[in-house]
Amino acid sequence: MATPHMTRRPDELTLEVVDLIGAVVARYHEEYDGAAAEHALTGAQARLLSLLSLEPLPMRKLAQRLRCEPSNVTGIVDRLESRGLVERRPDPADRRVKLAAATDEGRRVARSLRESLRFAREPLAGLSEEERLALRDLLRRMLGVDAQDH
Amino acid sequence: MATPHMTRRPDELTLEVVDLIGAVVARYHEEYDGAAAEHALTGAQARLLSLLSLEPLPMRKLAQRLRCEPSNVTGIVDRLESRGLVERRPDPADRRVKLAAATDEGRRVARSLRESLRFAREPLAGLSEEERLALRDLLRRMLGVDAQDH
DNA sequence: TGAATATTTCATGATGTCAAGTAACCGGGT
DNA sequence: ACCCGGTTACTTGACATCATGAAATATTCA
Numbered sequence: 555m556a557t558p559h560m561t562r563r564p565d566e567l568t569l570e571v572v573d574l575i576g577a578v579v580a581r582y583h584e585e586y587d588g589a590a591a592e593h594a595l596t597g598a599q600a601r602l603l604s605l606l607s608l609e610p611l612p613m614r615k616l617a618q619r620l621r622c623e624p625s626n627v628t629g630i631v632d633r634l635e636s637r638g639l640v641e642r643r644p645d646p647a648d649r650r651v652k653l654a655a656a657t658d659e660g661r662r663v664a665r666s667l668r669e670s671l672r673f674a675r676e677p678l679a680g681l682s683e684e685e686r687l688a689l690r691d692l693l694r695r696m697l698g699v700d701a702q703d704h
Numbered sequence: 705m706a707t708p709h710m711t712r713r714p715d716e717l718t719l720e721v722v723d724l725i726g727a728v729v730a731r732y733h734e735e736y737d738g739a740a741a742e743h744a745l746t747g748a749q750a751r752l753l754s755l756l757s758l759e760p761l762p763m764r765k766l767a768q769r770l771r772c773e774p775s776n777v778t779g780i781v782d783r784l785e786s787r788g789l790v791e792r793r794p795d796p797a798d799r800r801v802k803l804a805a806a807t808d809e810g811r812r813v814a815r816s817l818r819e820s821l822r823f824a825r826e827p828l829a830g831l832s833e834e835e836r837l838a839l840r841d842l843l844r845r846m847l848g849v850d851a852q853d854h
Numbered sequence: 855t856g857a858a859t860a861t862t863t864c865a866t867g868a869t870g871t872c873a874a875g876t877a878a879c880c881g882g883g884t
Numbered sequence: 885a886c887c888c889g890g891t892t893a894c895t896t897g898a899c900a901t902c903a904t905g906a907a908a909t910a911t912t913c914a
Contacts, residue, residue: 572828574844577847577849578728625870626870626871629869630869633868650894651892675718681845685842689721689839690721692835692842693721696831749901763861772903774860780902783901798911799910799911800910
């Protein structure tokens, strides 16, 4: 019954936590891709569209955010554009740049996608508010986020 | 006090936790794929090889674990087999089944892969043992894991 | 024998990298 | 001012991987 025994090797506990995080990662992806599929989007398309639903971005910036090559972004934007969810605009300040922007339809799909993401509810439903606060603080520290703000 | 109120709409705190989890997911993938790339493996190959480093598995079982189609597993195992990291064996109990098993070399690569995964160390380094215990319990509850064992 | 299962093959599409090409910006020189 | 070389942004092409689905083969099981 989970007595807090001294771990002679601190690795034991750490490994278990890492495994649990692996499980969270798997579940997160499962649900994200599932929600995307409900809108006939792939995971990559859903991520890109979500980014653009906040603000238009140049292709180069998109590649940086998605951590992939710019040539890859071209294809993903092409497919979203052919479905009317995204459009390319010229950047008045620099004619080399093309700004990718979500269309009205694209923003609507992105909103629907966000709402159909159950991950916000189900896994956290079993946790009380205090526990969520504790989890938030632990995750922040884990990620090295400055816990300064708020 | 932490009233298990009905989920009306995900509140501020929940959304922040979900965002943090998203950040963890992103970082986990980054490091996992990076570690795989150091061994000239793709993410999918690394996952499959890690599974096989524990025990041989039939192709069908592999597909279930990886949550993909069996026809997809064929290709991934093909590539690992052509590099001598995995081999196919007949199942004496059922001649339809082929067991995929890691070779000695494959197990060695899998061990090295696991050790080069910094995720176990860096992000958790800032947490004390007590905090790791708390994080473990919260993640377990989040995932609905039976807290029976250990 | 006939239905169900395990694996592979094939066709197809999405994703990803890399190298090469085009267009546009930029910062000197003269 | 002008051109000129270097850099930057994006696209295109070739290619490998990953993923699905349908069809083919071999085997098991009722």
